[in-house]
Structures are given as structure tokens and as C-alpha cells.
Amino acid sequence: xxxxxxxxxxxFQEMPLLLRGAxxxxxxxxLALILSLMLGTIGALCRLSRFRWLRAPxxxxxxxxxxxxxxxQLFFIxxxxxxxxxxxxxxxxxLLGLVLNNGAYMTEIVRSGIQAxxxxxxxxxxxxxxxxxxxxxxxxxxxxxxxxxxxxxNQFIGIILWSSLVSIIAVEDLGLEAITVASTTFRSxxxxxxxTAIYIVMTLTISTALKLLARRFFRQTA
Amino acid sequence: xxxxxxxxxxxxxxxxxxxxxxxxxTVELCALGLALGSLIAFLVGLARASHLRWLAWxxxxxxxxxxxxxxxxxxxxxxxxxxxxxxxxxxxxAGAAVLMINCSGFMAEIVRAGIQAVGKDQWEAARGxxxxxxxxxxxxxxxxxxxxxxxxxxxxxxxxxxxxxxxxVLSYLELTRAGRIxxxxxxxxxxxxxxxxxxxYCLCSPxxxxxxYAERRLKVSG
Amino acid sequence: MNKLHGFVRVGILVGLFVLMLWxxxxxxxxxxxxxxxxxxxxxxxxxxFDIFPPWGFMDAQNNHVGLDVDVAKxxxxxxxxxxxxxxxxxxxxxxxxxxxxxxxxxxxxxxxNLERSKAITFTDPYVIDGISALYRKEARIxxxxxxxxxxxxxxxxxxxxxxxxxxxxxxxxxRFETASxxxxxxxxxxxxxxxxxxxxTVYHAGRxxxxxxxxxxxxxxxxxxxxxVRKFDQEWLNYLNFFIYRLQQTGKMxxxxxxxxxxxxxxxxxxx
Numbered sequence: 001x002x003x004x005x006x007x008x009x010x011x012f013q014e015m016p017l018l019l020r021g022a023x024x025x026x027x028x029x030x031l032a033l034i035l036s037l038m039l040g041t042i043g044a045l046c047r048l049s050r051f052r053w054l055r056a057p058x059x060x061x062x063x064x065x066x067x068x069x070x071x072x073q074l075f076f077i078x079x080x081x082x083x084x085x086x087x088x089x090x091x092x093x094x095l096l097g098l099v100l101n102n103g104a105y106m107t108e109i110v111r112s113g114i115q116a117x118x119x120x121x122x123x124x125x126x127x128x129x130x131x132x133x134x135x136x137x138x139x140x141x142x143x144x145x146x147x148x149x150x151x152x153x154n155q156f157i158g159i160i161l162w163s164s165l166v167s168i169i170a171v172e173d174l175g176l177e178a179i180t181v182a183s184t185t186f187r188s189x190x191x192x193x194x195x196t197a198i199y200i201v202m203t204l205t206i207s208t209a210l211k212l213l214a215r216r217f218f219r220q221t222a
Numbered sequence: 223x224x225x226x227x228x229x230x231x232x233x234x235x236x237x238x239x240x241x242x243x244x245x246x247x248t249v250e251l252c253a254l255g256l257a258l259g260s261l262i263a264f265l266v267g268l269a270r271a272s273h274l275r276w277l278a279w280x281x282x283x284x285x286x287x288x289x290x291x292x293x294x295x296x297x298x299x300x301x302x303x304x305x306x307x308x309x310x311x312x313x314x315x316a317g318a319a320v321l322m323i324n325c326s327g328f329m330a331e332i333v334r335a336g337i338q339a340v341g342k343d344q345w346e347a348a349r350g351x352x353x354x355x356x357x358x359x360x361x362x363x364x365x366x367x368x369x370x371x372x373x374x375x376x377x378x379x380x381x382x383x384x385x386x387x388x389x390x391v392l393s394y395l396e397l398t399r400a401g402r403i404x405x406x407x408x409x410x411x412x413x414x415x416x417x418x419x420x421x422x423y424c425l426c427s428p429x430x431x432x433x434x435y436a437e438r439r440l441k442v443s444g
Numbered sequence: 445m446n447k448l449h450g451f452v453r454v455g456i457l458v459g460l461f462v463l464m465l466w467x468x469x470x471x472x473x474x475x476x477x478x479x480x481x482x483x484x485x486x487x488x489x490x491x492x493f494d495i496f497p498p499w500g501f502m503d504a505q506n507n508h509v510g511l512d513v514d515v516a517k518x519x520x521x522x523x524x525x526x527x528x529x530x531x532x533x534x535x536x537x538x539x540x541x542x543x544x545x546x547x548x549x550x551x552x553x554x555x556x557n558l559e560r561s562k563a564i565t566f567t568d569p570y571v572i573d574g575i576s577a578l579y580r581k582e583a584r585i586x587x588x589x590x591x592x593x594x595x596x597x598x599x600x601x602x603x604x605x606x607x608x609x610x611x612x613x614x615x616x617x618x619r620f621e622t623a624s625x626x627x628x629x630x631x632x633x634x635x636x637x638x639x640x641x642x643x644x645t646v647y648h649a650g651r652x653x654x655x656x657x658x659x660x661x662x663x664x665x666x667x668x669x670x671x672x673v674r675k676f677d678q679e680w681l682n683y684l685n686f687f688i689y690r691l692q693q694t695g696k697m698x699x700x701x702x703x704x705x706x707x708x709x710x711x712x713x714x715x716x
Contacts, residue, residue, distance in 0.1 A: 006306075073419070082411065083409070
């Protein structure tokens with residue numbers, strides 16, 4: 001390309017703006033993680049339930065979400081519902097999209113976690129007279145949590161990375177600030193390189209932190 | 223101002239043709255991305271599984287960088303890198319390039335896992351028969367590794383088809399971009415994105431069932 | 445895996461520092477000769493929007509049409525070359541595509557301003573448009589001050605976004621990547637108003653099937669639309685300036701403008 005000089009300086013000057021976007025990315029991702037884990041647990045319990053009227057919709061939900069792209073889901077929630085007069089503000093639409101999308105994957109993760117628990121645990125629990133919800137809360141889910149911890153961490157990283165798509169529905173996250181900085185400095189390549197590096201630093205830091213957490217908390221029990 | 227009005231109140235058959243063309247374009251894009259991506263993934267996966275540190279370490283770095291950065295940012299970086307290298311590429315090539323690189327990153331891990339799933343005793347037995355590295359790979363390890371890799375690869379292809387929706391931020395006429403063009407013309411976001419979601423579902427769902435079938439079949443014989 | 449993560453992070457930080465301190469030149473600046481390149485190739489590549497009616501959009505048969513498309517066709521006819529329309533997805537891609545050589549000229553309701561002129565070169569204006577507001581009737585916008593405190597949709601990198609930040613800093617800005625998304629936001633009531641080019645706002649006020657939108661009678665400020673070309677391309681710039689003058693002198697520009705807007709264009713002062 002003629003006369004193009006790589007200059008990262010102008011992009012570094014806009015770093016406060018980029019970091020503000022990164023903060024938004026982090027908090028929408030964190031909220032999405034908590035909420036989708038809750039949704040996933042409910043979904044997993046539905047999928048494993050005896051009742052067909054719980055099993056079938058849950059399976060349908062997971063099937064549909066996992067076979068359609070997140071971007072289309074976001075457009076559908078933000079613009080699609082808007083057309084039929086269900087107005088969802090953009091941050092909420094982004095969050096909802098991320099929660100519904102990841103909820104499907106969480107459902108499968110939690111389900112496999114529960115199924116990994118030895119059947120003897122269930123029988124022992126119920127023979128002790130524990131109700132279903134007590135059984136779940138005190139015996140099954142804590143053990144399942146340890147089993148699903150690695151894929152859960154992976155999913156959290158995935159949420160952070162895919163949250164960049166909410167920039168397309170005007171959420172002021174790192175992705176949107178990247179586009180802004182690129183259009184004000186006219187340095188597109190440099191901007192996106194730096195923003196990619198910021199994402200990588202975020203994900204590596206968080207995944208290392210999660211691994212350290214695992215070592216501390218999961219060492220005690222067998 | 224006396225402005226000639228132009229609103230399309232419903233989708234017509236030209237729009238159906240546009241969606242069909244976009245569907246074919248999406249399939250074309252993903253096929254190319256998968257084909258070239260697998261080639262790269264093989265090389266990187268073999269390198270990653272090797273005992274030679276100077277091969278395994280850069281391969282690991284390549285895989286980590288791809289897995290820890292958002293697809294949207296990868297797309298922008300690659301798109302703006304081409305002109306800096308003096309290359310003018312049509313948007314189809316830029317889109318295929320990012321899918322190829324993203325696919326190669328994730329698939330390299332699948333290749334590595336497949337190779338490492340083949341027991342060490344197979345290696346030693348083959349070596350004991352006097353086979354060189356290439357022969358061992360070709361006749362003993364890779365055929366067994368394939369059995370492990372195939373269900374995961376079908377899963378990757380599903381992910382690739384969903385990832386192609388992110389390419390809609392360029393101006394390549396794939397399915398999501400066709401959706402945005404039609405939404406602009408008709409304001410019917412609910413119908414348009416609903417149809418687009420269903421089309422993606424029709425592409426991905428059969429592959430999901432194929433993956434389940436392949437997993438079941440290949441497990442029993444293993 | 446922990447060790448690998450540590451190495452990777454250090455490696456990336458080191459790499460970033462190296463890149464930051466590296467003021468390298470990729471290629472030396474050289475004179476362009478786009479005009480002769482086009483004539484030799486027999487083809488001109490023009491960048492236009494495909495989701496920005498009526499300047500560049502898809503009609504019912506999904507052909508790429510619009511005011512800018514008609515101007516581009518006129519240019520190709522005059523040069524006696526084939527016209528290739530390249531769809532430009534976002535505002536800043538007009539500049540990016542020019543710089544990377546994907547297009548020879550950007551004819552895409554391109555407002556000329558001094559910031560952009562640092563990266564590319566603008567021709568003389570072919571249309572004088574303005575920045576205006578498309579608003580929901582109940583919002584009753586009359587001026588910039590009325591936008592403070594309201595939700596205003598803009599497209600990132602556009603002149604409207606810059607002006608909104610200057611003139612109505614207390615407005616709650618919804619920044620979309622494309623004008624098309626911003627328009628949808630206003631049309632659905634997610635935003636009270638949208639800031640974009642004057643002709644765009646008037647066109648879309650009339651186009652709303654719910655008849656809930658209105659546009660200002662006069663623009664809030666006037667802006668020139670020009671063609672965009674690369675720097676160091678003097679011959680091509682001269683040719684296009686003369687082409688624009690001839691468009692206006694022969695009345696062809698008036699004819700094209702009237703076809704899409706139904707009224708005469710705003711007077712553009714000639715430079716010849």
C-alpha cells in the first residue's frame with residue numbers, strides 16, 4: 001500500500017477510551033456468565049426431569065440456540081422484537097442475547113456434570129430422607145460444579161470473546177470503541193491489533209486466575 | 223420536498239432469490255474455510271503433538287492466539303492486513319481467510335487430541351517393526367486418530383457456519399448480510415431475521431445429528 | 445499450560461512495545477495514475493453504499509441503484525469503461541477501500557471535512573446537502589438544543605456523529621455501525637431521533653409505513669458531498685473536478701437529483 005506508515009502512537013493516545021470499553025465488556029460478560037449459569041442449571045434439571053412437558057421444550061431450546069448464530073439471535077431480539085413492539089434497550093438486548101445463547105451451552109455442561117455424579121449418591125441421599133431440592137442443593141450440585149469447572153471456565157472465556165458482537169447493536173463495549181478509534185485516527189490495522197491484544201490479555205489473565213482459584217478450592221476433597 | 227415513495231411492504235420472490243444466493247455463498251465460504259483450514263490444522267496439530275520443543279511451542283502460541291481473541295477482531299485485523307502486504311483481495315477471500323485461520327486454530331487442537339489419543343504402545347509396536355515416522359503416522363496413528371477427530375470436526379463445521387455470520391460486517395453477500403439488506407428495504411426485521419435463523423438452522427441441524435451419529439458409531443467399534 | 449500462558453503474555457507485551465516504537469515505512473509514497481490505469485483496464489471500480497437509500501440501495505429486484513449509482517454510471521459512460529460497483533459496508537470503509545486500492549473513487553454521499561482530508565483527497569462538491577434530524581413526531585425536535593437528554597441514533601464515523609457530540613453533548617447517543625441500523629432504531633422507537641444527511645432524513649420521513657417520523661424543513665448545517673480519491677493522484681482529481689463541473693453545467697446533475705428527490709438541487713457554486 002502506497003505511503004502507509006505503521007503508527008501505533010495515535011491509537012495509544014486513545015487508550016482511556018478503549019479501557020472504558022473493556023470495562024463494559026467485562027461487566028456484561030460477568031453478568032451474562034452468572035445469569036446463563038442459572039439458566040443452564042434450570043435447563044439441565046428440565047432436560048433430566050421425568051416430565052415430558054419439561055424435557056421437550058428444554059431440548060428444543062438447546063437445539064435451536066446451538067444451531068443458529070449469536071449475531072442473528074442478537075438482531076432478532078433487538079430489531080426483530082422491536083418490530084412487533086416489544087422494545088428491548090440495547091444493553092439489555094445484548095445481555096439477553098448472550099444469556100440465552102450461553103444458557104443453551106450451559107444446559108449441556110451442567111447436564112453432563114449431573115450425569116457424571118455416581119448414581120449411588122442419588123440413592124444414598126434419597127434413602128436419608130432428603131427431598132429432591134435438598135438433594136440437589138447439598139449433594140449433587142456442589143459435586144457437579146467441581147466436575148464442570150473446566151468447561152465452565154472455557155465458556156466464560158467464550159462469553160468474553162463473543163460479547164464483542166454486541167457492539168453491532170450499539171453497546172459501548174470494547175468492540176464499538178475499537179471502531180470509533182479506528183475511524184477517528186484513520187489507523188484501522190493498528191487499532192484492531194491493539195484491541196485484539198487487549199482481549200487476549202483479558203482472557204489470559206482471567207483464565208489463569210480461574211485456574212489458580214481451582215487449585216485453592218478444589219484441593220481439599222477427594 | 224416531493225419525494226417519490228419507495229417501501230416494500232412484504233418480501234417478494236427477488237428477495238427469496240437473494241436469500242438463496244446468500245445461502246449458497248455462505249456454504250461456499252465455509253467449505254473453502256474448512257478445506258484450507260484443515261490443511262493448516264494438520265500441520266499445526268502435528269507440530270503441537272511433536273516432542274520437538276521448537277515445533278511444539280510456536281504451534282501452541284498460534285493456537286492460543288486464535289483461541290483467545292474474538293472472531294470479530296480477527297476478521298478486522300486480517301481484512302486490514304491484506305492491503306498492508308500490498309494485496310488487493312475481494313471480500314470473499316478476506317472472509318474465507320479469517321474462517322480458515324480461525325478454523326485451523328481450533329482444529330489443530332482436535333488433531334493434536336486425536337494423535338495423542340492413540341496409545342503409546344501403538345507407536346512403540348510400529349517402531350519395533352522398523353517403520354519410519356512417516357509410515358507410522360500414515361498407516362498406524364492417523365487412521366486411528368481420525369476416528370476420534372471426526373465427531374469433533376463435524377462440530378467444528380457447525381461452529382464455522384455460525385461464525386460466517388460475523389463476516390456480514392464486510393460487504394460479502396452471505397446470509398446475515400442478506401438479512402440486513404432485506405431489513406433495510408422492508409423494515410420487516412422480525413420476519414427477515416426469523417427466516418435467516420431458520421435457514422441457518424436448516425444448515426446446521428442435520429450436521430448436529432450427523433455428529434451424534436458419528437460419535438455413536440465410532441465409539442462402539444473403538 | 446500455565447507456563448505457556450505466561451510466555452504468551454510476556455511475548456505479546458514485548459511485541460506490542462516493539463511495534464509501538466517502530467516507525468517503519470511499508471512503501472515509499474509515489475505518484476498515482478488512476479486515470480490511465482482505469483482506461484487501460486477498461487473498468488472503473490466505484491464504491492457506494494448498498495443500504496443507504498436513495499443514494500445507494502437495493503431496489504425491489506435487488507439491483508444496486510441510487511443517486512450515486514446514476515452518477516457513477518455517467519462517469520463510466522464518459523470514460524467509456526465498464527462500471528463495477530463495490531459495496532461499502534460502513535462509513536470509514538470509504539476511506540479504507542480507497543487507501544487499499546479496492547476502489548478508484550468513492551461516490552457515496554461522502555461529506556468532505558478537514559479531518560478526512562488528512563487521509564484522502566476530496567474533489568469539488570457535486571451536491572450540497574446538510575446535516576439534519578429525523579425524529580419521532582412526539583419528540584418535537586427543532587434545533588440542536590432539543591436533542592439534549594434525548595436518545596439520538598447516529599452512525600459511527602459519520603459527520604452527524606461528530607456534530608452531535610459538539611452541538612448536543614448531553615444527548616444520549618446510540619452509536620451504530622451503519623446508518624441503516626440507526627434508522628431502524630428510530631423507526632422502532634428505540635431512539636427519539638437520528639442525525640444524518642438532510643436528504644436522507646427527508647426521504648425516510650416520508651417512507652415510514654407507520655407515518656410516525658418527521659424531518660426538519662431546513663438542515664441544521666450545510667455540508668458538501670464530494671467524490672473521494674487517494675492522495676498524490678492529481679490527474680485523476682483534475683479529471684473528476686472537470687467531470688463534476690460538466691455534470692452541473694449540462695444540467696445532468698439536476699436531472700439525476702430531480703429523479704430521486706422530486707425537487708431541484710441546492711445551488712453549488714462553480715469553480716471554473
